Amino acid sequence: VAPAQYALPADKLADVPVETMPAQDNAALLAEEEAARKPGRPETFAVTIPTTIRPATHGNWAEDGNTSVWRTLISSPGARTLNLGFSEYNLPEGGELYLFSSEERFGPFTAADNEDHNQLWTPLVEGDELMIELRVPTAVKNKVQLYLTAVNHDFVDVRNKLLPQECNIDVVCSADDGYGIVDNYRDIIRSVAAYTIGERNVCTGFLVNNVNQDGTPFYMTAAHCGVGAGNAPQLVAYWNYENSFCRDVNLGGGPDSPGSDGSRSTFNTGASWLATYGPSVMTSLLFEDPINPAANAFFAGWSAEAEVPTDTMIAVH
DSSP states (O other): OOOOOOOOOHHHHTTSOEEEOOOOOHHHHHHHHHHHOOTTSOEEOEEEEEEEEOTTTSSEEEEETTEEEEEEEEEOTTOSEEEEEEEEEEOOTTOEEEEEOSSOEEEEEOGGGOOTTOOEEOOOEESSEEEEEEEEEGGGGGGOEEEEEEEEEESSOHHHHTSSOTTSOOTTOOGGGTOGGGGGGHHHHTTEEEEEETTTEEEEEEEBOOTTOSOOOEEEEEGGGOOOTTTGGGOEEEETOOOSSOOOGGGTTOTTSOOOOOOOOSEEEOEEEEEEEGGGTEEEEEESSOOOGGGOOOOBOOOOOSSOOOSOOOOOO
């Protein structure tokens, strides 16, 4: 399910209907968001545009041997990234769903992604236009359930402005860069994932071990991130989201600061809410699927001892 450069042949692209979303004012949306920001509030990077797109009513179908192929283009001019929310997602065996932009490809999403809540929320796709492609054996074409009800228009550029926080040390930094403090925490860094929720807000959290040490994908995050039973299925977590280079913290994200190049290729989508405890600002979740093997994930340890550690502590987010 990793992104890769892809370009649909022009002759095929010309036949794909385009669904253009209502125009958005990025500057006004950003000004409104910046005015609302405060400590303890997740940062919003996108506006949700409601849609009612189904293969039966939008796009077009083509035949490729024994496979039926449905395609439609989603365009939201000016979006920095796009992501989608399917309120109905249920594919028969053999079905494959892909997302394409001019720069990236994600998929296939398959019957293995079917969940009891019947939803699918996709990772961020670069750019303001993407193509949805569904490939399904013609014999089971009538069993497809696919209903796109949310197109999320990024007005911030979440990849460069929110996910990589300014004035923080990149975890890729080391003693060679003057940040030896990071080197002692290479394991727990792999427990942390940045995530979007409802594909509009962004936060971070970490995998936490259990006493059975059996790899159950428990995940903890801050209560103020607003994850609950209703929206936990909308969570998309990005593993190993880190720069390939060590930025100068003193530049503080200013005009001379280089951009970020964190990869979104390794992700998990969908979780279940377990508990929230306000006094410790804690929310506990359980990912619906095993952690993506490509994450090389680490499950952070914990202690119930009352005594507070006295050695150096850092926060990875």
